[in-house]
Amino acid sequence: MEFTRTEAPYLTPSVNVAGMMLQVLLALVPAALAHMWYFGPGILFNLVVAAVFCVAGEALMMHARGRDPMLALADYSALVTAALLAFAVPSLTPWWVTATGALFGVVVAKHLYGGIGFNLFNPAMAGYVVILVAFPLQMNLWVAPSMGDIDYISLSIAQTLVYTLTGNLPDTLTFDAVSRATPLDAMQTGLRDLQTYAEIRANPIMGDFGGRGWEWIGNFVAVGGFWLLIRKIIRWQIPTGVFLGLLVPAGIMYLADPSTHASPGFHLFSGATILCAFFIATDPVSAATSPKGRFLYGLGIGFLTFVMRRWGAYADGVAFAVLLMNMATPAIDYFTRPHIVGHPRGRRNQ
Amino acid sequence: MSAPTYDLGKLHGGIRLESGKSAATRNSIQKMPLPAQLIIPITQHVGDPAHSIVTIGERVLKGQLIAEPGGSLSAPVHASSSGKVVAIEPWPVSRRYGANAPCIVIECDGEDRAIEPAVTQAAYDMLSADELLARILQGGIVGLGGAVFPTAQKLMQALTCDLKYLLLNGVECEPYISCDDMLMREYAREVLGGARILMHALQLDVCYIVVESDKPLALQSLGEQLAELGDKRIVLKQVPTIYPSGGEDQLVQLVTNLEVPSGGLPTDVGCLVQNVGTASAIYDWIVHGKPLLSRVTTVTGDGVVNPMNVEARIGTLVGDIIRFAGGYTESAQQLIIGGPMTGKSMSTDLVPLVKASNCILVLSRAPSIGAKSPCIRCGDCAAVCPVQLLPQQLYWYSCADDEKKLRLHGLTDCIECGCCDLVCPSHIPLTAEFRVAKARIQEQADEKARAERARSRFEARNERIESEQRARDAELEQQRATAKRIGPAEIAAILQRKQQQQDKD
Numbered sequence: 001m002e003f004t005r006t007e008a009p010y011l012t013p014s015v016n017v018a019g020m021m022l023q024v025l026l027a028l029v030p031a032a033l034a035h036m037w038y039f040g041p042g043i044l045f046n047l048v049v050a051a052v053f054c055v056a057g058e059a060l061m062m063h064a065r066g067r068d069p070m071l072a073l074a075d076y077s078a079l080v081t082a083a084l085l086a087f088a089v090p091s092l093t094p095w096w097v098t099a100t101g102a103l104f105g106v107v108v109a110k111h112l113y114g115g116i117g118f119n120l121f122n123p124a125m126a127g128y129v130v131i132l133v134a135f136p137l138q139m140n141l142w143v144a145p146s147m148g149d150i151d152y153i154s155l156s157i158a159q160t161l162v163y164t165l166t167g168n169l170p171d172t173l174t175f176d177a178v179s180r181a182t183p184l185d186a187m188q189t190g191l192r193d194l195q196t197y198a199e200i201r202a203n204p205i206m207g208d209f210g211g212r213g214w215e216w217i218g219n220f221v222a223v224g225g226f227w228l229l230i231r232k233i234i235r236w237q238i239p240t241g242v243f244l245g246l247l248v249p250a251g252i253m254y255l256a257d258p259s260t261h262a263s264p265g266f267h268l269f270s271g272a273t274i275l276c277a278f279f280i281a282t283d284p285v286s287a288a289t290s291p292k293g294r295f296l297y298g299l300g301i302g303f304l305t306f307v308m309r310r311w312g313a314y315a316d317g318v319a320f321a322v323l324l325m326n327m328a329t330p331a332i333d334y335f336t337r338p339h340i341v342g343h344p345r346g347r348r349n350q
Numbered sequence: 351m352s353a354p355t356y357d358l359g360k361l362h363g364g365i366r367l368e369s370g371k372s373a374a375t376r377n378s379i380q381k382m383p384l385p386a387q388l389i390i391p392i393t394q395h396v397g398d399p400a401h402s403i404v405t406i407g408e409r410v411l412k413g414q415l416i417a418e419p420g421g422s423l424s425a426p427v428h429a430s431s432s433g434k435v436v437a438i439e440p441w442p443v444s445r446r447y448g449a450n451a452p453c454i455v456i457e458c459d460g461e462d463r464a465i466e467p468a469v470t471q472a473a474y475d476m477l478s479a480d481e482l483l484a485r486i487l488q489g490g491i492v493g494l495g496g497a498v499f500p501t502a503q504k505l506m507q508a509l510t511c512d513l514k515y516l517l518l519n520g521v522e523c524e525p526y527i528s529c530d531d532m533l534m535r536e537y538a539r540e541v542l543g544g545a546r547i548l549m550h551a552l553q554l555d556v557c558y559i560v561v562e563s564d565k566p567l568a569l570q571s572l573g574e575q576l577a578e579l580g581d582k583r584i585v586l587k588q589v590p591t592i593y594p595s596g597g598e599d600q601l602v603q604l605v606t607n608l609e610v611p612s613g614g615l616p617t618d619v620g621c622l623v624q625n626v627g628t629a630s631a632i633y634d635w636i637v638h639g640k641p642l643l644s645r646v647t648t649v650t651g652d653g654v655v656n657p658m659n660v661e662a663r664i665g666t667l668v669g670d671i672i673r674f675a676g677g678y679t680e681s682a683q684q685l686i687i688g689g690p691m692t693g694k695s696m697s698t699d700l701v702p703l704v705k706a707s708n709c710i711l712v713l714s715r716a717p718s719i720g721a722k723s724p725c726i727r728c729g730d731c732a733a734v735c736p737v738q739l740l741p742q743q744l745y746w747y748s749c750a751d752d753e754k755k756l757r758l759h760g761l762t763d764c765i766e767c768g769c770c771d772l773v774c775p776s777h778i779p780l781t782a783e784f785r786v787a788k789a790r791i792q793e794q795a796d797e798k799a800r801a802e803r804a805r806s807r808f809e810a811r812n813e814r815i816e817s818e819q820r821a822r823d824a825e826l827e828q829q830r831a832t833a834k835r836i837g838p839a840e841i842a843a844i845l846q847r848k849q850q851q852q853d854k855d
Contacts, residue, residue: 001678003685005695007782009768010686010713011367011525015730015775017723075723117724117776235729284728289742291732333743340760341362341603341737342612 017116021076023233027224028083028279034220035091038145038213041157042091045164049095050082053102061111077116081105084124087275088319089131090142092160092178094167097135101127121326122286125319132319138167144180144205145213183211183270184315187262191310196259210269218274225278234282237291241298242277243268246306253310267306271316276301280322288329293336300325361604363734364592365769367691369564371528373657374650379532381661382674388430388456388665389702390416391443395492395500397423402454408435411465413641416454419487425500426490430643430663433458444668444687444694444701453702456665467639474547474636479509482551482636489635490642490705495519495530495596495625496688498706501632504624505551507617514620516548516557517605518629520572521589521596523562524689527709529646530626532659534561534568537630538575544629545584547636552622557584558605559626564591593691594767598623600736612763627708642705649675653682653712662703668710669699681714691768723776731770731780737763741770741780748787753794761787 035043058078059069072078085101105127113119132139143155155163155178159170169175181189183206190200200206209215228234246267253261267273272280281287281301288297301321308317339345393399398421410416410429417427433456440450474482487502518541522530534541545557561569572586589595589604599610601623608619616623627645634640643664650657655676662671668687672678686693687707703710731741739760747755761784770780833841 001682001699003695003697003699004683005697006684007779007785008686008688008693008695008766009691009771009781010684010693010695010711011690011768011772012715013772013774013777015773016777017726017775020728020775071723077726115724117726232730235733284726287727289727289729289732290740291729294729333740337740337743337759338732338738340612340739340763342599342609342614342763343760 017075017077020233021080023231024080024228024279025076025083027228027233028087028221030220030223031087031217031275032083034217035087038217039091039143040155040160042093042143042160042164043086045095045161046089046091046093046098047083047086049098049164050085050102051079053099054078054082054085054106057103057106058111061107061115065111065115072115075116078106081110081123081127084275084280085127087279088124088128088272090139092141092143092155092163094138095164096167097131097138100134101131103127104130117285119285120329122280122283122322124283125280125322125326129319129323132314140185141175141179142182143178145211180205182315183207183214183266184309187266187270188309188315191260191262197262198259206266207269209263209265210267210271210273214271215269218269221274221278225274228278228282234278235291235294237294238282238287238298239277241295241300242273242281242302242305243298245299245302245304246273247302249303249306261310267309271309272318273305276305276318276322280318281325286322286326286329288332288336290333290336290338292338293329293332296332296336297325297329300328360607361592361595361600361736362738363736363769364594364600365734365772366591367525367593367772369591370525370650370690371531371564374526374648374659375528375531377658379536379646379659379661380674382663382666382671384431384458384460384462384663385666385670386458387436387667388433388458388663389441389453389667390427390430390456390665391441391451391453391702391704392417392427392438393451394427394664394705395425395498397421397425397500397503400424400427402438402452404435404438404454406435406438409433410435410456411463413465413467413643419500423500423503425492425502426488427454427664428490428641428643429454429456430665431456431458432461432463442696442698442701444696444704444707453665475550479551479553482547483509485636486551486632488641489631491628491631491635492642492705493625494627494631494645494705494708496692496706496708497598498704501624501628505548505622507615508552508622511617512620513552513554513617513622514556515606515622516545516552516554517601517616517621517623518545518557518559518626519596519598519601519623520559520561520565520568520626521601522565523591523593523596524691524709525593526650526711527648527689528650529648529659529708531565531568532648533627533630533646534565535571538568538571540630540633541572541626542575542579542581542584543633543637544624544626544631546581547632548622548624548629549583554622555583558587559584560587560589560601560605562591562595563588594736594765594769597736597765597767599765612760645703645705645707647671647703647707648709648711650709651686651712652714653679653684654710655679664703664705666703667699668696668701668703668707671703671710672699672712678712679714682712683715684713686711686713691772692766722778725774725776725778728775730773730775734769734773736767736769737765739764741784744787745778745780745783748783751790753791756787756791761791764788 055078058072062069062072105123109121109126110119110123207215247264250267251264254263288294304321305317392402400417401420402417404416411432414429416429419426436457437455441453443451483502491501492498520530520534595604602616602621610616611618631642646661648659658675685696727742743759764784766781768781
């Protein structure tokens with residue numbers, strides 16, 4: 001009898017990349033529903049646009065690289081990029097804006113670097129930053145969150161779809177009527193105009209912590225994030241690092257001067273902090289890879305986000321912070337190699 | 351009975367694997383009847399090969415020496431039963447590297463007649479350490495955990511160190527394997543006896559017998575025997591069931607919280623580790639004069655009809671053992687000698703059982719080959735690595751063939767346990783990759799050494815030619831000087847003398 005010969009070990013892993021990516025997508029569902037509740041169906045359209053272009057870009061690039069497109073599509077990583085991009089853009093975004101981000105992320109940031117596993121930068125954030133710079137007007141148009149606003153105007157599903165497809169609002173509406181500054185925007189401009197923190201907070205969009213709607217979406221993102229932690233799809237080092245890196249300096253500054261600095265609670269619940277900590281910074285490919293390195297990587301993202309929010313030109317600094325730290329990962333990995341069992345402690349294995 | 355204790359050092363990583371051991375442990379150890387033919391590899395240990403001392407056609411008795419140790423790190427081999435040597439020829443064996451090896455083929459006469467013991471049995475505690483070690487060497491005893499390092503030499507090395515603990519390894523952490531479990535259940539007296547012999551030989555006062563928590567019956571049996579024996583120096587230790595806590599260095603770290611230095615041995619931190627099966631074999635040899643002629647092996651997996659533990663003679667064909675265990679199921683696909691994590695995959699079952707064979711595993715599932723996708727650097731491999739390496743980085747540098755970075759990231763410290771393979775979502779055969787990379791680094795080092803030797807040879811040759819040239823030049827110079835001094839007449843006389851001499855010759 002002839003037996004099949006292979007190399008040890010002979011047991012097969014029970015996990016696969018596609019399964020991990022699917023769980024990440026699943027973990028985003030509660031947050032997506034919350035997003036729709038507060039900001040309307042826009043995110044759904046953005047998700048469809050991003051998914052179509054991410055998948056198309058991936059297939060095209062695999063074909064151009066002479067590989068089987070199904071190999072890459074089967075791991076669902078393009079869909080994760082699409083989902084993160086859909087969360088990053090405003091709920092009202094014309095399709096070509098989202099498409100540009102999706103294509104740049106997948107084609108340039110991912111495949112021109114060698115595809116999944118080889119991309120230096122987080123594809124979703126690279127795509128987002130490109131459209132943030134290229135389409136400043138569209139990327140700053142956030143509709144007001146529903147609930148409680150007296151002059152609140154909501155767009156119907158059809159009107160949202162028309163805007164996504166054409167970039168035109170109904171004739172009766174203007175941009176000013178539907179859009180509001182995001183809490184982060186309001187905070188940044190307010191502080192720049194020498195308003196006190198208390199004055200800025202009086203604005204009803206500020207909600208309880210980080211802005212109406214935003215804080216609740218943040219909670220649902222965190223639910224998904226904790227689920228991923230329990231499932232061990234992500235590990236604790238990066239989220240902890242991001243939170244500490246952002247909240248500790250924010251807390252110190254707030255305690256030192258509460259009138260000109262936002263509270264740590266505001267920083268935590270506004271913008272993309274929680275999404276970044278659990279879903280964006282944890283992209284394993286572009287993150288540092290040693291356990292200690294991952295903590296430092298998260299810490300860096302948190303700290304840079306704080307600096308950019310407070311003193312930068314853009315309201316939220318998450319995307320830039322992630323890309324900057326992506327660049328630092330090879331160095332972080334080099335300097336944070338764990339102690340190898342059996343080697344002398346305290347001295348680097350040179 | 352003395353209760354097993356937990357007070358354990360920290361071991362990084364590891365995984366809880368589905369044990370798969372229950373199928374083979376339902377029944378007691380089954381004694382396999384004598385086969386018609388025994389194929390006994392001449393070398394069954396790591397180190398210098400042994401030499402055959404029998405000739406074709408010679409009649410041998412059970413326990414008779416048939417191969418002598420062939421070097422300072424070597425072990426003898428005995429005939430597992432009586433019969434006639436019919437061939438000495440290469441045969442496929444289950445070694446980790448290499449294919450065929452010379453084997454002595456014995457046609458059994460079925461009488462199983464034993465040779466008269468050459469040495470009269472003296473109580474072992476009357477013997478000195480040197481005498482004991484010499485006796486152990488003669489017994490052909492090697493490490494039965496799978497490493498098959500000659501036991502006597504391991505003990506000799508240990509005697510030169512400052513030892514504190516003797517650790518008996520009954521962890522058996524790899525899935526499916528249960529031969530040590532069964533051995534501890536049924537031969538607890540022999541295991542403890544072996545421990546006492548080892549302690550006597552090494553002048554040690556502390557022995558830990560370390561058993562994984564999934565073997566309560568083995569612990570119970572050892573505990574009962576220990577209570578009967580009343581030896582306070584021997585302590586049972588129960589360790590959590592985590593693979594690979596049975597690795598030698600891992601076991602030391604787990605029990606003593608000491609790290610075995612990179613490239614070093616457990617004796618560097620005062621520990622000597624022996625498998626429980628080895629201890630039992632030492633007892634059988636020293637006390638009963640029975641050399642290592644058989645071993646308990648686990649025949650299991652979903653490709654075997656009746657999984658069981660079998661005590662079979664060294665040299666029995668694996669195929670015969672599987673037939674004894676009911677034969678293959680229809681779905682049998684893969685034959686592995688050893689466990690599912692570190693064993694060796696065989697293409698044929700016509701291989702003999704050797705001292706190292708602790709398990710014969712037949713799996714029904716077709717192994718998946720080539721289904722890997724790119725590494726996404728998730729780091730799950732680093733989380734389970736017991737040596738705390740970063741397999742994701744090693745893989746990266748291995749693909750890039752960056753020897754310096756591979757060394758920096760501790761490739762040579764990899765114990766090839768296979769944990770990283772098992773958690774890899776990209777299904778990358780990391781362990782196989784590292785084995786290749788290690789071999790490549792070794793090859794490069796050898797190549798470098800060869801080049802270095804060639805260079806020094808070349809330089810020596812140049813040096814020699816130069817000095818010869820210098821000597822010739824000096825001689826010529828001297829001749830010229832002489833010629834100048836003595837003048838043409840004298841030279842003519844010398845030439846003439848030389849001419850005459852040549853004519854005479």
